[in-house]
Structures are given as structure tokens and as C-alpha cells.
Amino acid sequence: MIDAALIWSYLTQGSLIWLTATILAFVAGDWCFRRTGRAPWANPVMLAILIIGALLLGTGTPYTTYFEGAQFVHFLLGPATVCLALPLYLNLGHVRRAALPMIAALLAGSATAVVSALAIAWAMGVRGGVLASLAPKSATAPVAIGISQQLGGEPTLTAALVLLTGIIGAIAVTPMLNALGLTDWRARGFATGVAAHGVGTARALQVNETAGAFAGIGMALNAVLTGILAPLVLHLFQ
């Protein structure tokens, strides 16, 4: 079937097929996520990445070819970051009422995330661009990718590290904070948003509405703070 082979090679060079595959894989991932009752380990983004990754390796398609199509989706990360102004604005009332605990928890949580991650990786021999890719991993993905680029990191590695951070946080947060005996939903949600961005926020929303709102604020505030902290802390390790 020379025709089919020709059509296939023509399609795999174009944007349309990889753009379609990206959305199809995400829809499939999202279906699995719903079927498991939204279990944190069945994260739809992770499943979509596994599907497309297997497809690229299986067909021998280089990532750059894939990205030529998928960049149209990727581009929207910037405008989406700007739009995070909306949840930030809608929660300003919460921010005003609990300003002091929030500022303290934001500084402590954000600094702990960056310093401990870099210290552990550095102690285990990680250096250079890989260390720079790790520094912003607690910020929400569009922001973390932007920071990583500015620091000389590898944006694709950062994207994977950010995603894993969110999944780890979402799986661990409830059992861990229960064990610590923390009962204030504001504290639980806020700390989750700061350390585990959107994936953690989605998890907090499932558990408690107040926790979800505070997680959203934590994520937005840490997007700003990580931009300032990550370069400073990274400098200490270089």
C-alpha cells in the first residue's frame, strides 16, 4: 500500500495530525481520570503525555516535528497565565481577611520548596541546566516554563517536573496533613496551592470548597514569588 504510506508520511510532517493527536490523547486521558473517580494518580495530562510519547517513539517521529503542530496549543500558556488574574481578583476578599498568615505561609512554603529541592538534587550531583529546570517546579506550569527558559533550563524537563510535583502533592496532601493534625481548611488549601500548583488545587477543590479557594490563591501568589525566588536560590547553588 504505497498510497497509504505516502499519505501517512505527508500527514506526519504537517501540523494537523499532531494537533489532533494532542487533543485526542487528552480526551482519552480525561476519560480515564473520570472513570477512576478523579484519582490523583490517573492525572489526565500525565496519561496524555504517555500516549503521545509512546506514539512518537513508536513511529520514530522527532519531538521537534511533533511540536511544530502542538505549538498552537502550547502558545496559549502565556495568555492563560495572564488570565490567572481572574481567580486572584475573585479571591481578594479572602486575601485581605487572612493577609498575615498567607504572607507568612507563602514565604515559608515557597522558600522550602525551592531550597529543599535544589539542595537535595545538588547533593546528589545534579548541576547546570538540569538544576535550573528543577528550580521553579512548584510554580504553575506556564510560569515555571517561562522561568526555566530565563534561567537557562530545559523547558520540556521543567514541564514534566512540574507535573510530577503536582501529582505527588495531590496524592500525599490529605493523609499527611491529617497525620500532622492540621484542621484549618484555609491553611491546608493554601499550602497545597503554593507547593503543588493547579494539580494540587484541583485536589483541594475535591476535598473542601474553602480549601480549594485558598489553594487557588496560593498557586497565583506563588507564581509571582517563584519568579523572584527561583533565580536567587539557584544562584546560591552555582
Add this chain to the structure above:
Amino acid sequence: MPPLLAAILTIFLFQLGGEVLTRFAHLPIPGPVIGMVAMAAGFVLSPRLLALVRPVAQTLLGHLSLLFVPAGVGIVSQIDVIRQQGVALILALVVSTLLAIAVGAVVFELVARATGNPPPEGAERRK
């Protein structure tokens, strides 16, 4: 101008403004983050801006996780890094994420208690 186009144009302009500012002032913060802060300030100042941008922002944020897929797939081009430094990276992620959540939540509760800031009505504690 049709509202949809006006909203998209506004969002792009805030991002563009952020990108220009961060380049000119050599700020370490990504341009879109500056655009986000500026737009939140804009919402406080102008209810019209909020009404204009809100529907598009909600749509975009409702599909936020899809937007991570293209960058995330790039992990296939990082297989060498994973093979050599994967253990260190995973350990750093697990420990730092758990530590950051615990420290953040404990500090929040301590400061809330010290400043006499209990959870508001209707936001009851976990039983």
C-alpha cells in the same frame, strides 16, 4: 469591536506589555506573570475590564491542563537526563513537595492563631 476579539486583544496586550517590561527592566519574572499582576490590578480599577475579559478567561482556564501536554511530551527528548539523574530528581521532588506543604500549612496555622485570625463562619474545621 466584537467582544470576543476585544477580550483576546486585551489579554494579548497585557502579556505583550509584561514581555516588553521584563526585557527592558531585566526583571527575573516572566512577562505573562507581570501581565497577570497588572490585569488583577486592572480588575480592581475597572469593572468594565473584568466584564470584558471574564468569559474568555474562564474558558481558557477551564482547559488549562490541556495546554501543558505539548511541553510535557518533550520529556521523550530528555530520556538521557532521566536515565542518569532520574532518581535524584524524583527524590528532590517528593521530599521538597511534602516538606513545603507541611511547612506552609503549619506556618499558616501558627500565624493565624498568633494574630487572632480564626477560620471564618461557614468555613468550619475538618472534623
